Amino acid sequence: MNNIKKIITQKYSITDFKSIKDRWNKLYIKSENNNPFLSPLWIESYFKFFNKRSRNYSLILVSINQKDDLIGMIIENSLLRSKFLKDNEHIDYSGILVDFKIINNLNLNYSNIFKGINKNLIELNSTPEIKNIKKIFTDNKLYLNSFRRTINPIIDLEKDFNFYINTRSKKLKQEIRTISNKQINGKKFNYKVAISKKEKYEKLKLLYKFHLERQDNKVGNSIFLKKENRNFYEFIVLESTFSELIHLSYLDYDQKTISVVLSIVINDYYYYWIPSFDKIYSKLSPGKYHIYLLISECYKKKMKEFNFMGGEEKYKLQWSNRSYNLYNYWGTNNFLVYIILKIIKKLFYKIQRNKIIIEFKNYLIKI
Secondary structure, three states: OOOOOOEEEEEEEHHHHHHHHHHHHHHHHHOOOOOHHHOHHHHHHHHHHOOOHHHHEEEEEEEEOOOOOEEEEEEEEOHHHOOEOOOOOOOOOOOOEEOHHHHHHOOOOHHHHOOOOOOOOEEEEOOOOOOOHHHHHHHOOOEEEEEEEEEEEEEEOOOOHHHHHHOOOHHHHHHHHHHHHOOOOOOOEEEEEOOOHHHHHHHHHHHHHHHHHHHOOOOOOOOOOOHHHHHHHHHHHHOOHHHHHEEEEEEEEOOEEEEEEEEEEEOOEEEEEEEEEOHHHHHHOHHHHHHHHHHHHHHHOOOOEEEOOOOOOHHHHHHOOEEEEEEEEEEEOOHHHHHHHHHHHHHHHHHHOOHHHHHHHHHHHHO
């Protein structure tokens, strides 16, 4: 490895993914990356469902000296002749799959890693794995801009559950005691995990229902508003290869399901993905108690981390004991494009968060 002859860049279409799946998985394991959305199972499942989109994407593999000595992989979107490396509406994480240990040990320049990429526009969302993200842009001599998108709250599952609960605020501990005391007259919370395909389908339908009903009182629209998205999640949970990473839990009260959480479990890391509950039972705080039980289960199974994924919701912050910022970085080799996009992106960012525009978009989707 110390004698670097050359860096090899190969480009594949998404339809060729099966032929490189084993190599992707090998790098995924070697890079110690726990991002579920960079796993071969997600890539395979996502593009199998959205097969019409696959024509706009390429897979770029970067190797040292020989084709099997992989150090990096990139998913590239070539729409409108611009090159994107970013997330989509279904995920919080994105980026590139890279073995940073090898790259840093060999002191490689990122211009070599990205030599197969069109530099008109590169866009990345930061994750903890992409520690040298700014260097990626400076090595490639790109004009760089960035903004903070949100934070990612996390629970490091250290010591035991009792120790963790004692570190929480008095208010939260009192709320949990109050919820527990509401279980009277034979009415109790029952935590369950959906196992059979039929059970998963039934609980997923309830998740759609709860999420859509609760979103009426929130800014933005439910991800389940589009029929295509609902079909996608049914495929992911019930049919895809990614389904083996899915954890679908629910909370029954008085023999009725009132809370459902769709999560991902990978390498002892728990990703709290899409939760919702029946707003009729909001006074019982089923969502909060569901989280309490999930964290307890994670401790029992000796998991390493409970990841709330992106979002600054208060409930996430009261449970988490650590968090990191998520940034959006984009760069271009064209200064004029840089200035134009900087203006457009600022306007777009404001428009995205304008309540009137959001409500109008929701109306258009519904009709």
